[in-house]
Amino acid sequence: MPTTKNANSSSIHTPTFIRGDEFHFPIYKVLKQDGTTYRGAVLPKLDQEKALRIYRTMVFTRVLDERMLAAQRQGRLSFYMQSTGEEATVIGSAAALDDADMIMAQYREQGALAYRGFTTDQFMNQLFSNELDYGKGRQMPIHYGSRDLHYMTISSPLATQIPQATGYAYGQKLDGGGHCTITYFGEGAASEGDFHAALNMASVHKVPVIFLCRNNGYAISTPSSEQFAADGIAPRALGYRMHAIRVDGNDILAVYQATLEARKIAVEQNEPVLVEAMSYRLAAHSSSDDPSGYRSKKEEEAWREKDPILRMKLWLQKKKWWSEEEEKNLQESLRREVLETMKKAEKRPPPPLDSLVTDVYDEVPPQLAEQLSKLKAHIRKYPDAYPKSAGGLKHG
Amino acid sequence: MAKMNLLQAINNALDLAMASNDKTVCFGEDVGVFGGVFRATSHLQEKYGRARCFNTPLVEQGIIGFANGLAAQGHVAVAEIQFADYIFPAFDQIVNESAKYRYRSGSLFDVGNLTIRTPYGGGIAGGLYHSQSPEAYFAHTPGLKIVVPRNPYEAKGLLLASIRDPNPVVFFEPKRLYRASVGDVPEEDYELPLGKASVLKEGTDITLLAWGAQMEPLEKAAEMAEKEGISCEIIDLRTIVPWDIETVTNSVLKTGRLVISHEAPLTGGFAGEIAATIQERCFLYLESPIARVTGLDTPFPLALEKEYVPDHLKIFEAIKHSIHF
Numbered sequence: 001m002p003t004t005k006n007a008n009s010s011s012i013h014t015p016t017f018i019r020g021d022e023f024h025f026p027i028y029k030v031l032k033q034d035g036t037t038y039r040g041a042v043l044p045k046l047d048q049e050k051a052l053r054i055y056r057t058m059v060f061t062r063v064l065d066e067r068m069l070a071a072q073r074q075g076r077l078s079f080y081m082q083s084t085g086e087e088a089t090v091i092g093s094a095a096a097l098d099d100a101d102m103i104m105a106q107y108r109e110q111g112a113l114a115y116r117g118f119t120t121d122q123f124m125n126q127l128f129s130n131e132l133d134y135g136k137g138r139q140m141p142i143h144y145g146s147r148d149l150h151y152m153t154i155s156s157p158l159a160t161q162i163p164q165a166t167g168y169a170y171g172q173k174l175d176g177g178g179h180c181t182i183t184y185f186g187e188g189a190a191s192e193g194d195f196h197a198a199l200n201m202a203s204v205h206k207v208p209v210i211f212l213c214r215n216n217g218y219a220i221s222t223p224s225s226e227q228f229a230a231d232g233i234a235p236r237a238l239g240y241r242m243h244a245i246r247v248d249g250n251d252i253l254a255v256y257q258a259t260l261e262a263r264k265i266a267v268e269q270n271e272p273v274l275v276e277a278m279s280y281r282l283a284a285h286s287s288s289d290d291p292s293g294y295r296s297k298k299e300e301e302a303w304r305e306k307d308p309i310l311r312m313k314l315w316l317q318k319k320k321w322w323s324e325e326e327e328k329n330l331q332e333s334l335r336r337e338v339l340e341t342m343k344k345a346e347k348r349p350p351p352p353l354d355s356l357v358t359d360v361y362d363e364v365p366p367q368l369a370e371q372l373s374k375l376k377a378h379i380r381k382y383p384d385a386y387p388k389s390a391g392g393l394k395h396g
Numbered sequence: 397m398a399k400m401n402l403l404q405a406i407n408n409a410l411d412l413a414m415a416s417n418d419k420t421v422c423f424g425e426d427v428g429v430f431g432g433v434f435r436a437t438s439h440l441q442e443k444y445g446r447a448r449c450f451n452t453p454l455v456e457q458g459i460i461g462f463a464n465g466l467a468a469q470g471h472v473a474v475a476e477i478q479f480a481d482y483i484f485p486a487f488d489q490i491v492n493e494s495a496k497y498r499y500r501s502g503s504l505f506d507v508g509n510l511t512i513r514t515p516y517g518g519g520i521a522g523g524l525y526h527s528q529s530p531e532a533y534f535a536h537t538p539g540l541k542i543v544v545p546r547n548p549y550e551a552k553g554l555l556l557a558s559i560r561d562p563n564p565v566v567f568f569e570p571k572r573l574y575r576a577s578v579g580d581v582p583e584e585d586y587e588l589p590l591g592k593a594s595v596l597k598e599g600t601d602i603t604l605l606a607w608g609a610q611m612e613p614l615e616k617a618a619e620m621a622e623k624e625g626i627s628c629e630i631i632d633l634r635t636i637v638p639w640d641i642e643t644v645t646n647s648v649l650k651t652g653r654l655v656i657s658h659e660a661p662l663t664g665g666f667a668g669e670i671a672a673t674i675q676e677r678c679f680l681y682l683e684s685p686i687a688r689v690t691g692l693d694t695p696f697p698l699a700l701e702k703e704y705v706p707d708h709l710k711i712f713e714a715i716k717h718s719i720h721f
Contacts, residue, residue: 104465136502145501152468153501157492163461164468164493171469174421174447181465193485197458204453359499360538362508362562365591365638368538 025234025246027278030253033306035314037253044257048321054095054115054252055316056330058087058309061111063334064120065283067342068127068141072287076346077127079141083108085250085282088308089214091115092255093182093275097263102168102181104152104161107142108214108281109184116149120337124345136359137351159185159192162211166202166272169209173270180208180266182259187276188219190233202272203240210262211237211274214249216281221294237274249279250308253315280306353379353389400581403574405548406436406513409555410474412585414444417472420559422449424459424476424513433478434515434574460486460512464493467507467564474559480516480568481525487533494564495539508562513555516544517609517659518705519572523698529660529691534566535637535669541565541590542636544608548579553588554634561590570609593640595647599629602653602715605644605670607633610657610706617711626719636666644670645677652683653718657706662690684721687714 030041037043046054065082072080083090086108094103094112103112110123122134126144129137134145135153145153152168155161165183172179189195190213202209213233217224224232237244243265247258255277262273280303284291291300316322353376357368364372376393383390400408414420422437428451431438441449452459456477463475477483483490490512498506518527534542541563545551551569558565570577596611597618606614611632618628629647633639648654654674656667667688674686689706697704 102469134502134504135500138502139500143500145504147504153505155493155496155500157488160461160464160489160493163458163489164465166458167462167465167467167473168469169465170462171466171471174471193455193457194461194489197453197455197461200453200455201458201462205450359503361541361638362498362506367638367641 020230020235023235024231025244025276027246027248028254028258029248029251030257031251031311031315033311035311035318042257044253044260046253046256048319050095051316051321054091054256055312055322057091057111057115058312059330060114060334061087061091062309063331064110064114064123064338067335067338069283069287071342076342077141080127080287081108081142081285082283083111085303085308086214086216086279087111088252088255088312089249089277089279090184092252093212093259093277096256096259097182098179100150101179101263102150102152102165102172104165104168104181104183105154106158106161106185106189107154107156108186110142110144112184113144113146113149113151116146116151118144118146118149118151120341121345122146124341125348128345128348129350130345130348131351132348133351136355158189159194161185162189162194162198163201165209165211166198166205166207169202169207169266170205173208177208177270178267180210180263182210182212184212184214186219187213187215187224187233188222188227190236191227199237199240199242199272199274203242206270207272208266208270209272210259210266211272212259213274213276214279215276216249216279218281218285218295220285220289223295232276232278234274234276242272242274244274244276246276246278249277250306250311252308252312279308350388352392397580398583399578400548401575402545402548402551402570402577403434403436405552405581406555406569407438407440408581408583409552409559410437410440411443413472413474413556413559414440414448416585418448419470420448420472420474421466422474422476423452423463425452425454425478427451427476432476434571436513436569437476456482456485457489460489460494463510463512464489464497464507467510468497468505470509472509472559474511474513477512477514479526480514480530481528483512483514483530490534490540490566491537495537499539506562507564510564511555511559511567512565513567513569515571515574516568517570517572518696518701519609521698521701522696524695527696527701529568529658531568531636532660532664532666535666539564540637542568543590543634544568544570544636545634546570546608546611546632547573547577548581550588550632550634552581553586554590556585557587557590560587565590568608572609573612588634591635591638591640593643594632594634595643596630596632597628599627599651601627601651602655602718603629603631603644603647603651604655604657604711604715605631605633606657607636610659613706613708613711614657616708617715620708620712621715624716626715628715639670641673641677644674648674648678649681652681655687655689655711655714655718657689657711659691659705661693662688663693665690684718687718689714
């Protein structure tokens with residue numbers, strides 16, 4: 001029978017308070033901005049093929065983000081969220097996993113999905129809510145999901161995915177292990193109760209889950225200095241007796257190696273791990289806000305100089321794995337591909353009207369079927385007011 | 397057949413669910429060795445091990461968040477929230493996550509394997525925070541099924557059906573009846589259909605509708621009315637969502653009168669939804685306004701609980717008022 005767990009404390013006889021200011025979480029760094037590595041740094045074993053898969057995904061994500069934000073500004077897309085500046089955090093961590101490990105992301109992790117092989121067409125179909133969107137046009141742009149790629153469909157409420165990741169990983173453990181779940185969230189979402197619930201439960205129940213915090217400095221406009229008083233997110237793991245590491249989130253080699261080792265702890269020891277990746281959200285929170293209202297250009301410039309993609313490129317070039325010509329070709333072909341698939345996706349029709357009532361339950365209940373048939377009758381009466389669906393009904 | 401109280405019937409259903417599918421996992425506060433504060437999960441940990449029946453930390457949002465993930469992963473998650481009064485920290489996980497998992501992913505993912513069990517209702521001198529009936533909050537959320545049993549036989553069959561239903565179910569257990577309600581329950585595995593009301597007694601003058609623990613005062617009021625020559629048709633709704641409109645409609649088309657009773661407060665209570673639907677379908681057949689006999693629009697009281705609850709006398713008065721309208 002389990003027993004009460006008393007703190008293994010030694011006694012003191014004068015009241016002494018501890019605030020923990022003495023302790024600072026170090027940052028694991030491998031790669032310098034000029035593409036060289038720190039002397040004595042533990043380097044990951046990364047072969048050329050894998051390194052280039054990571055790099056190409058980073059460039060793809062940057063190109064996709066630039067093009068889609070431009071499309072949003074042109075009014076072709078209702079909404080968008082860029083991951084600019086955080087590509088190494090997201091793609092480096094995803095690359096350290098087995099492709100069948102579960103990913104439960106927040107919303108700025110398109111890079112992880114791209115790394116797993118989500119196609120440009122699949123991205124576009126979701127962004128344009130067309131009939132081929134897996135989510136059947138029900139969620140705002142960037143709420144991707146893929147069962148085949150083990151990437152849970154994004155949900156807007158913040159931090160809800162974190163305790164779900166604990167539960168998902170518990171299921172993986174019950175099934176005999178071998179896989180883990182990674183969940184991503186920002187330093188702002190880590191203020192939610194769900195974060196604390198998830199970490200505590202994962203630690204108590206010994207669950208193979210990696211909590212990856214993207215500490216990117218801002219929660220929309222709120223700087224991290226107004227989000228928490230302590231030294232970031234990583235120290236919180238200690239209160240739950242959990243392994244934790246802080247890593248330079250713009251350092252692809254450090255993120256990859258840290259996550260690789262976190263996965264080992266998760267899968268081999270059935271222990272949760274918290275990884276705090278220090279980075280910076282170079283773009284706005286979303287297409288709906290303008291950062292000039294809450295932070296300085298100077299601050300942004302300082303972080304732009306720490307660009308994670310440029311840093312990896314310089315490293316690849318030093319290893320003679322990548323040339324300027326290859327860079328130019330990749331950029332051009334990706335831009336072309338994004339533009340061409342966008343044009344295709346935006347022309348596709350929306351999902352059919354019937355999809356309004358499917359998937360609420362496994363089967364459409366009679367009440368809902370009745371509501372749909374009333375709606376159809378109404379649309380037939382006023383077809384001009386509902387151009388998206390009226391056409392599909394005429395023959396129906 | 398065995399004599400079981402409602403708790404034993406629940407416990408028996410959980411036992412069968414775990415025995416028949418080794419993917420079934422039961423968890424919540426104190427459900428492990430102790431078997432739950434009401435003992436609904438007694439001996440399950442002993443029988444199926446700590447991996448499949450266990451205590452969780454005291455965090456309802458975590459319990460349901462965990463349950464959502466576990467169900468999405470493919471396990472059958474049966475989560476207990478110790479009192480329905482304490483389900484609200486998990487409201488976001490239930491309303492924004494459980495209920496929308498399938499819809500938002502276009503059916504790529506779902507948590508149909510999730511069942512949330514929680515004791516609800518008054519009658520145990522529980523005051524504000526051990527007495528509430530929050531079914532209407534959840535009924536307002538498409539994607540959930542809401543089930544409330546009235547006795548041990550129903551509890552077992554409906555719980556097994558809920559656990560195996562491919563949709564997330566919130567299963568409200570009438571805690572006042574946990575030990576008070578005793579009846580014959582088959583020992584074997586059986587399910588009762590969700591979404592189907594049950595006509596307990598046929599009658600011609602008036603339809604009486606309730607669910608869960610409220611069936612008891614409803615039947616008592618019907619006995620009093622019968623003595624005065626009023627023929628009552630008694631219906632247990634059993635499933636709040638999706639509710640059996642057809643059975644209730646057919647009954648009211650026949651009797652022309654309807655009294656609905658629930659313990660939850662009047663305003664926004666589920667009786668309002670039923671009344672609106674039935675007046676729409678039975679308008680020309682109604683002999684009197686549809687009556688609602690419910691709790692008051694106050695928090696649940698303690699010292700004056702007897703005055704607050706919609707007891708058999710209040711229902712009896714509503715029946716007479718409807719008949720003599």
